[in-house]
Amino acid sequence: MSASVDALVAYYRKVYDERMRDLPIVNDALRVEAVGFRELAEHQFGVLITPWFINLVLLPGTDRWEDRAQGSVCKIELPGGKVDFTVAHDEMLGTSLSAALFGTVQDFPDQALARDIASESLRLLFDETFAGQGSEDKKMTRRELLRRLGSIECEEQ
Numbered sequence: 001m002s003a004s005v006d007a008l009v010a011y012y013r014k015v016y017d018e019r020m021r022d023l024p025i026v027n028d029a030l031r032v033e034a035v036g037f038r039e040l041a042e043h044q045f046g047v048l049i050t051p052w053f054i055n056l057v058l059l060p061g062t063d064r065w066e067d068r069a070q071g072s073v074c075k076i077e078l079p080g081g082k083v084d085f086t087v088a089h090d091e092m093l094g095t096s097l098s099a100a101l102f103g104t105v106q107d108f109p110d111q112a113l114a115r116d117i118a119s120e121s122l123r124l125l126f127d128e129t130f131a132g133q134g135s136e137d138k139k140m141t142r143r144e145l146l147r148r149l150g151s152i153e154c155e156e157q
Contacts, residue, residue, distance in 0.1 A: 002044050004059045005037045011093055012050050026051045027105045035118040047101065047118035054105055054118060056125075058085060058097040065095045079128040 001009075012032045020026055030051040037046030042061030047054060058076065068074065068087040074097060075082045085097035101121055108114050 001034060001037060002059075004061075005034050005044050005046070008048060008057065008059065008093060008096070009034050011090075012048065016051060020050075020052055023052070025104065025106070027108055029110050030105055030108060030114055031111060033111065033115065035115055036122040047122060048098075049111070049114045049118055050105075052105060053100060054102040054114060056083065056085070056099040056101060056121070060095060060097075065097065068095075078125045080125040083125070 009032055016026075016032055028051065030049060032051070033049045035047040035049060037044050039045075040058070044057075044059040044061070046057060048057045065074075065087055066089070070087060070089050072087045074085050074087060076085050076097070083099050085099045087095065087097055089095050101118070102108075105114065
């Protein structure tokens with residue numbers, strides 16, 4: 001894992017220990033874990049599992065989203081389609097983008113299932129055959145896919 005992903009996990013473990021541990025929304029069967037993080041352009045992209053949510057996370061390799069307003073939404077094109085990410089600025093973590101996969105995790109029986117669902121979600125997001133299903137969006141060509149993976153554009157809503 002990269003230093004930025006390690007910092008993300010350490011931060012959320014601290015949040016759990018200091019603020020979340022005893023709250024009723026916490027699922028004690030889960031723990032903080034980064035799943036499937038990979039380089040996407042110069043960024044780190046993957047899933048963060050916590051005992052209270054599971055999110056897609058995009059950690060910038062540069063400060064290119066610092067000018068975006070806290071809480072603003074950006075559409076990011078992935079091979080499997082567009083995803084709405086919310087901009088977060090944190091004093092300790094810097095700027096990151098996240099998209100909720102599961103806003104509550106109360107029904108997850110264990111970490112293994114959470115990890116499997118996180119991994120499958122990532123697989124589908126990078127499977128271009130799912131792009132545009134159920135809509136009139138055209139399927140990306142391989143050239144378009146490789147060009148888009150080369151640079152992440154944050155298209156504001």
